[in-house]
Amino acid sequence: MAAQKDLKSVLLKIKLGDSETMSRITNDVLTVADSDETVLIEGETGTGKRYTAKLIHLLGKRATQPFVKVDLSLIPETLLESELFGSDNGKPGFFEMANHGTLVLDELQSVSKQLQTKLLQVIKDGKITPLGARQSKDVDLRIIATTDKSLEELVKHDCFSADLYKKITEYAIKIPAIRNRKDDIKFFAYRFLEEITGELEKQIYSFTDEAITLLGFHD
Structure with missing residues (x-):
């Protein structure tokens, strides 16, 4: 328990960017993390949706x-259905794998309306029915959904369940594109640099000022 408190004290100092917009979103993340509700994170590819989801998990009560x-x-x-909910032959699905923790459903907009209805029922009831099974199973987990589309627009065109949209947007975080927050380019450049140097096991310490400036010219 003490270790979890120490972890949280460190994470509370983490930020999602240098811009004023991301400072507000960081505060939203802290608020959302204290709840245990389903969360929707919207943003274009590369805006940090998965990083934000991980931070919400680590700051919440399910961090361990x-x-x-x-x-x-x-x-x-x-x-997809058997991968999510498992099957009666005993193979666990992603919901069971994440039981008591957090399940991140990336690109939620890509699933069918039929499966959206089943996901809504799981969120409401906390029960899954493995494919081919007669008995349901209880699950206790937090769901974080991400999308790079506007679900609101998809609902208007009847391409996404209005009921599911209403349920998952009680706690919603919209991350703007980096091209609309140039102040965060240096922040993200160094964050990705840290990840890459770890993967390649090489030490690359910094960018030149010219490199950061050139990055700012790209959308």
């Missing part, structure tokens, strides 16, 4: 429990 991410757009529709 599983953190499972699944990109829904990469799984064929014919396999």
Whole structure:
């Protein structure tokens, strides 16, 4: 418990960017993390949605429990239900893998309306029914959904469930594109640099001022 408190004290000092916009979003993250409700994170590719989801998990009461991410757009529709809810042959799905922790559903807009209805029911009831099974199973977890589309627009065009949208937007965070917050370019450049140097096991300490300036010219 003490270790979790120490972790949280460190995480509270973490920021999501240098801009005023991201400072406000950081405060939103802190507020959302204290709840245990489903969260929607909207933003274009590369805006830091997964990083934000991880931070919400680590700041919440489920920080020591599983953190499972699944990109829904990469799984064929014919396999998606069994991958999420498992099957009666005993194979666990992502919901069971994340039980008591956090399940991140990346690219939520990519699933069918039929599956959206089932997801809504799971959020409401806290129960899943594995494919082919007669009995449901209880699950206790937090769901964080991400999307790079405007779900509001998809609802207007009847391409996304209005009921599911209403449920998951009780706690919603919209992350603007980096091109609209140039003050964060240096912040993200160094964050990605840290990740890459760790993966490559090489030491690259900084960018030149010219490199940062050139990054600012790109959308």
